[in-house]
Amino acid sequence: MLLAIPQLKRRREEAMEVLGSPSGSRLPWEGFSAWLDGICVVTFDLELGQAMELVYPLNVKLTEKEKTSICYLSFPDSYSGCLGDTQFTFRMRRSAGQRSCPFQENEKYNRETPVTLQRDGAHFYGYVYFRQVRDSSVKRGYFQKSLVLLSSLPYTNLFHTILQLIAPEYFNKLDPCLEAVCNQIDRWPLPEPGVLLSLPIMGLVLQVRIPSRSDLMETNVINEHQEDRLEPPSHSLIVHDVDLFRALQSVLMNLQMLWELVLLGEPLVIMAPSPTISSEIVLALISCISPLKFSSDFRPYFTIHDNEYKEYTTRTQAPPSLLLGVTNPFFIKTLQHWPHILRVGEPRMSGDLPKQVKLKKTAKLKTLDTKAGMYTSYKPFLHKDKTLIKQLMKGLQKKFPSSTLSSILRKHLFELTQSFILPLERYMGSLMPHHSSITAWKNPPQVRPFQQEELMKMLEHTGPQLNSPIKGDWMGLYRRFLKSPHFDGWYRLKQREMRERLETAHLKVICEANISAWIKNKSEVEIVDLVLKLRDKLQRAYRQQLPVSAASLARLKDHIDAVICSLPEDLQSILHPH
Known part of the structure; x- marks a missing residue:
């Protein structure tokens, strides 16, 4: 009987963990699930082909369809011929019903981080470290295995840095290494924007900062690329950065056009020689319109085995708003009807500037040996910015590191997008009711309806065409943008933010009223009726985590209690929560 007491105590502690103890202890694997959905190992089986060897932790639930997709997306296409170690990123749809996140602070995280870094509950990001080396002990003559980090977070730089630490160790020591890594991650602090976090892993401590919405620019953080010098605790790693210059070096002359295509949500396919190059270009192009959220679908690496293959290659309907990265030459034929195709080779220099892909007409993309080029009939609304090219040329001549050239590119693209979005922000601000129209005993006033022609008239007098060094048909670009999925995504977000601001202002007025x-x-x-409305207000304030002080919420609770106390006892007993 005495022997059972420690077991009973342990069971009780486990039950407290599941229920959530008052001291704020975490649920099992909550720390891990705040960062990752799971870690997968994919190997090559002579009979099955790519096969799932291991999923960790053991409580990770993946459907068979998801496992199959992960297996295909975790290996480079056979045409890529990737020997040695290769890293790349994929993104795939989750199966229906797999969208919930056990991370309790999810709503708070999404509110505080920039929209470009919010958690994606409908997709998995897969961060892959693939190794292919000759091995005479294996029947096929090659060791082929991938270690994959699955996450709903777009932390490309952080997760690929972690893979560089754990994958070589795992390939040598196998399972015990993964278990230790998962337990370490489970003890990490939760992702909190705007705070320097210390993440111990494999004997090192990564210093990481997740940008917050209050940051003026998401890029103003020191030490952009730390892959080759991860020494604790002096380095700060930027979780999401991609090396823009490395990814886009061969398309600098067409960057203005590509920015417009991405901004407008046009169907664009990237044909590259490897999943590393295709995924880097796709992720770089998405980041080109930051701080605007990319609201269309995108696949940094896509294969012919993907569930959406037929959907994307059909000719019976127009291609979807999608940014697609592929490596298999078969796609040259099946995606020939797409309106914009960027085909790139391995990057190489031509004089001082990396060799640039040439602009070609779509009709020329007909044979399987098509050369590198930007195949499109699209005519950009804006002119090229020659200042940017001069800046980059100067940096190349002075042998600036890639991270510095990336910063120049990022700053230029951020300011370009910002100058485009700011007039829209100002117009949306003008639709907000004045604070004086908010009263305690009436529902908050409605936001004025959005009117396109009213916006266009305002843009004629306040648009970026008046002071931007980039000339061209800005008004035409705005009209086209208003029909795009990115405008729709941006507008929905603004509407929600404005409704929440009104809700917050209304709540504050109620708290200060003489009830x-x-x-x-x-x-x-x-x-x-007032009691029920006030309770609903209070619940929504907690559920939506509105920016209202604890003192104001306490005052609202007091208001509710005071109103209930003014009623007869029979009604009080009904209204008081049991």
Whole structure:
């Protein structure tokens, strides 16, 4: 009987963990699930082909369809011929019903981080470290295995840095290494924007900062690329950065056009020699319109085995708004009808500037040996920015590191997108009701409806065409943008933010109101209705985590109690929570 006491105690502690103890202890694997959905090992089986060897932790739930997709997406296409170690990123749809996140602070995280870094509950990001080396002990003559980090977070730089640490160790020591890594990650602090976090892993401590919405620019953080010098604790790693210059070096002359295509959500396919290059270009292009969220679908690496293959290659309907990265030459034929195709080779220099892909007409993309080029009939609305090219040329001549050239590119693209979005932000601000129209005993006033022609008139007098060094048909670009999925995504977000601001302002006015004076001459029905409305307000404030002080919420609770106390006892007993 005495032997059972420690077991009983342990069971009780486990139950407390599941229920959530008052001391704030975490649920099992909550720390891990805040960062990762799971770690997968994919190997090559002579009979099955790519096969799932291991999923860790053991409580990770993946459907068979998801496992199959992960297996195909975790290996480079056979045409890529990737020997040695290769890293790349993929993104795939989750199966229906797999969208919930056990991470309890998810809503708070999404509110505080920039929209470009919010958690994606509908997709998995897969961060892959693939190794292919000759091995005479294996029947096929090659060791082929991938270690994959699955996450709903777009932390490309952080997760690929972690893979560089754990994958070589795992390939040598196998399972015990993964278990230790998962336990370490489970003890990490939760992702918190705007705070320097210390993440111990494999004997090192990564210093990481997740940008917050209040940051003026997401890129103003020191030490952009730390892969080759991860020494604790002096380095700060940027979780999401991609090396823009390395990824886009061969398309600098067409960057203005590509920015417009991405901004407008046009169907664009990237044909590259390896999944590393295709995924880097796709992720770089998505980041080109930051701080605007990329609201269309995108696949940094896509194969012919993907579930959406038929959907994307059909000719019976127009291609979807999608950014697609592929490596298999078969796609040259099946995606020939797409309006914009960027085909790139291995990057190489031509004089001082990396060799640039040439602009070609779509009609020329007909044979399987098509050369590198930007195949499109699209005519950009804006002119090229020659200043940017001069800046980059100067940097190349002075042998600036890639990270510095990336910073120049990122700053230029950020300011370009910002100058495009700011007039829209100003117009949306003009639709907000004035604060003086908010009263405690009426529903908050509505936001004025968005009117396109009213916006266009305002843009004629306040648009970026008036002071931007980049000339061209800005108004035409705006009209086209208003029909794009990115405008739709941006507008929905703004509407939600404005409704929440009104809700917050209304709540503050209620907290400061003299409720006892208001209820003096009111009927019981009106007073009960007020109690129910105030309770609903309070619940929504907690559920939506509105920016209202704890003191104000406490005052609202006191208001509710005071109103209930003014009612007859029989109604009080009904309204008081048991």
